[in-house]
Amino acid sequence: MASPAPLIHHRSPKFLAVSSSYCHQNTANNSCSSSCSSLPCRSCSSSSPAENRRRRFNSDFISFSGIKKIWKHQALKAHDMDTAQGNLMSPKRIPGFKNEPDHLLVLVHGIMASPSDWTYVESELKRRLGQRFLLYASSSNSYTKTFTGIDGAGKRLADEVLQIVRKTESLKKISFLTHSLGGLFARFAVAMLYSPNNAVDNAVETCTSSDTTSKTILFPMGGSIAGLEPVNFITLATPHLGVRGRKQLPFLLGVPFLEKIAAPLAPIFVGRTGSQLFLTDGKPEKPPLLLRMASDCEDGKFISALGAFKCRIIYANVSFDHMVGWRTSSIRRETELVKPPQRSLDGYKHVVDVEYCPPVSSEGPHFPPEAAKAKEAAQNAPNVQNTLEYHDIMEEEMIRGLQQLGWKKVDVSFHSAFWPFFAHNNIHVKNEWFHNAGAGVVAHVADSINQQEKQLDPPTYIAASL
Structure with a gap:
């Protein structure tokens, strides 16, 4: 039939x-x-x-x-x-599926900058990360607003992030990508936005050390940032240890006389932010802001907030950065600076080395009496000797505080770039035409974010009967 x-x-x-x-x-x-x-x-x-x-x-x-x-x-x-x-090609046809972003990625610019500095990065990240990410370039601290202090700028950034979160109900996760001074603004902001998660008492990050006499600390993990799950905290050429000391502000060329007079002159040119970067802010007996930001204190849960992020990555220029030195941007001591390889990683031009530094046991930073005396001397009668003494004390204490957390440290070298002296702007491609040497760095950032996203959300498959 x-x-x-x-x-x-x-x-x-x-x-x-x-x-x-x-x-x-x-x-x-x-x-x-x-x-x-x-x-x-x-x-x-x-x-x-x-x-x-x-x-x-x-x-x-x-x-x-x-x-x-x-x-x-x-x-x-x-x-x-x-x-x-339709089910395979268009997620919008799946019952209960909403094609809306659930991951907020906040972009924070540096000193005397604006959201337009992220034009290239934003377009690249949109292409590489997809629609699940809501990219937002912060605009609350543009240009001269960066002179009003790290704390003032950090509070404005925190308020701005809260407004975005309240307007977008689909958000579940949050990450930060920052450049230069913006990294310090973001570190302050996340402490203001941090809420501990009391339900997660057993989630800890263990700090280990070869020194058996030192106290091992179980650092509590978990918590939320602006009510969202914190995922990535990424900084590009950020002066985590300030700019005081030998070649921390490279355009001073390491000349002792210039570094001596830079501290009292900085507030004149860049306001309160300058004194905070040179660690001379506040009264002599009070720890400078950057030292307080390396701990949990009455000003905020700075280390707890950073510890809540699943991944912390710092990118540092090993040379040719005229604004931020290698030590301060990579949170390393002078003795820990090892000459990096000259060859770039496959697929990431100018990214020369990646190292994971696990948390180190510590009792946290301190501000001993000798530090108070050195700070007073650096404020009132700066000279080469007391400048170096104060810097050495503060640098060691800040490193001790920040090393309580694990960091992935990425070294970047523009030694083979056409314009290597633009390293500070190259690292985040401030201008696509003049600073495009940093395209490999941006690609590395995007792939790092994607890798972390895959670990959090394994791929799901939709079955459809034909």
Whole structure:
């Protein structure tokens, strides 16, 4: 018996329309109704009225039930295929699925900058990360607002992030990508936005040390930032240890006289931010802000907030950065600076080394009496000797505080770039035409974020029946 499909395939629409029509029997005179008059009906030519009725009934039944069923079968099949293709191709057709971003990535610029500094990075990240990320370039601390202090700028950034979170109900996770001074703004802001998670008491990061006499600290992890799950905290050429000391501000060329006079002159040019970067802010007996930001104190849970992030990455220029030195941007001591490889990592031009530094046991930073005396001397009568003494004490204490957390440290070298002296702006491609040497760094950042996202959300597969 032939399948009904060829019947539909070969017959014309006109024939189907006529065949599916009833050939009504006129009960009065046993003749066909006018609906059959345009096309001869074989059942009408029967010699016997009874035979005609039987044939007409069979023809009508086959025409009506068979053709209708074939059409219905084909229509349902087409509908099922369309629905299945829609499920595979368009997530919007899946019941309960919302094509809205759930991960907020905040971009924070540096000193005397603006959101436009992120134009290239934003376009690249959108292309590489996809629609699940909401990219937001902060605008609350543009240009001279960066002079009002790290704490002031950090509070404004925190308020700005809260506004974005309240406007976007689909958000579940949050990350930060910062450049230069913006990294310090973000560190202050996340402490303001931090809420501990009391339900997670057993999640800890263990600090280990080869020194058996030192106290091992179990640093509590967990908590939220602005009510969201913290994922990545990434800084690019950020002066985590300030800019005081030997070649921490490279354009001073390490000249002792210039470094001595830079501290008292900084507040004149860059306001309160300058004194905080040179660690001379506040009264002599009070620890400088950057030292307090390396601990949990009455000003904020700075280390707890950073510890809540699943991943912390710091990118540092090993040379040719005229604004931020290698030590301060990579949170390393002078003795820990080892000459990096000259060859770039595969696929990431100018990214020369990646190292994970696990947390180190520590009792946290301190501000001993000798540090207070050195700070007073550096404020009132700066000279080469007390400047170096104060710097050495503060640097060691800040490193001790920040090393309570694990960091992934990425070294960047633009020694082979056409304009290597633009390293500070190259590292985040401030301008696509002049600073495009940093494209490999941006690619490395994007892939690092994607890798972390895959670890948090394993891929899900949608099954559709055809």
